[in-house]
Amino acid sequence: MKILAVSCSPRKKGNTEILLGEALQGAKAEGAEIELYSVSGKNIQPCDGCWTCMKDGQCHIKDDMQELYDKLLAADGIIFGTPIYFYAMTAQAKTVMDRSMPLGHPDRNLANKVGGVIAVAGSMGLSDALKDWYFYIVSHRMLPASFVAGYGGAKGDVNKLEKGRQAARDLGRQMVKLVEKKFEYPPEFASPPIAYGTHTF
Numbered sequence: 001m002k003i004l005a006v007s008c009s010p011r012k013k014g015n016t017e018i019l020l021g022e023a024l025q026g027a028k029a030e031g032a033e034i035e036l037y038s039v040s041g042k043n044i045q046p047c048d049g050c051w052t053c054m055k056d057g058q059c060h061i062k063d064d065m066q067e068l069y070d071k072l073l074a075a076d077g078i079i080f081g082t083p084i085y086f087y088a089m090t091a092q093a094k095t096v097m098d099r100s101m102p103l104g105h106p107d108r109n110l111a112n113k114v115g116g117v118i119a120v121a122g123s124m125g126l127s128d129a130l131k132d133w134y135f136y137i138v139s140h141r142m143l144p145a146s147f148v149a150g151y152g153g154a155k156g157d158v159n160k161l162e163k164g165r166q167a168a169r170d171l172g173r174q175m176v177k178l179v180e181k182k183f184e185y186p187p188e189f190a191s192p193p194i195a196y197g198t199h200t201f
């Protein structure tokens, strides 16, 4: 079983990575193979809205998102992590979200994987980012796991939050237990939609 953590902080080894690392240690303690992927320093361009991915589940932008597609598809459970920038997720997190559109393809998708979220803020703005990741998780027909909200400003601040670090480890453990449940959407609902709502096209 593979548990992947995706850090969407541009700051290397910051609070998001620290809490994701704790979550991965929790997953490892339950026997999972773990990987931390940071978008920091990666070339991941914004979605250009071409919609060609709807045909074959492939994105025509050949940048570092291509390796992340492979990692997302190979994982059984994915924990998304973001700091809060201006009361919202980072631009990097939103870019990963938008570029995940190809993974809404019926034959190449994230359905039935377990999804968790970790968000870190200096003071406020956590709820919107957590909610937005849950829309992502549900839209991709993943099984939602829990979330962790951490507070910290300077690099390493979250190391002082013993309860927060424990919550992150528990999230990692929970991810493994949920993957072991082998959740499957009923086939008629398993094909990921591009979004909920009444579509006119």
Ligand SMILES: Cc1cc2nc3c(=O)[nH]c(=O)nc-3n(C[C@H](O)[C@H](O)[C@H](O)COP(=O)(O)O)c2cc1C
Pocket: 009, 010, 011, 013, 014, 015, 016, 017, 083, 084, 085, 086, 087, 088, 120, 121, 122, 123, 124, 125, 151, 152, 153, 154, 155, 156
């Ligand atoms: C550009 C920028 C905008 C930020 N905006 C907010 C904010 O709106 N609310 C908040 O609570 N913290 C805000 N912060 C603080 C970060 O969320 C905080 O430092 C966090 O721990 C960074 O996580 P990291 O160490 O993983 O990069 C901001 C930080 C930066 C650099």
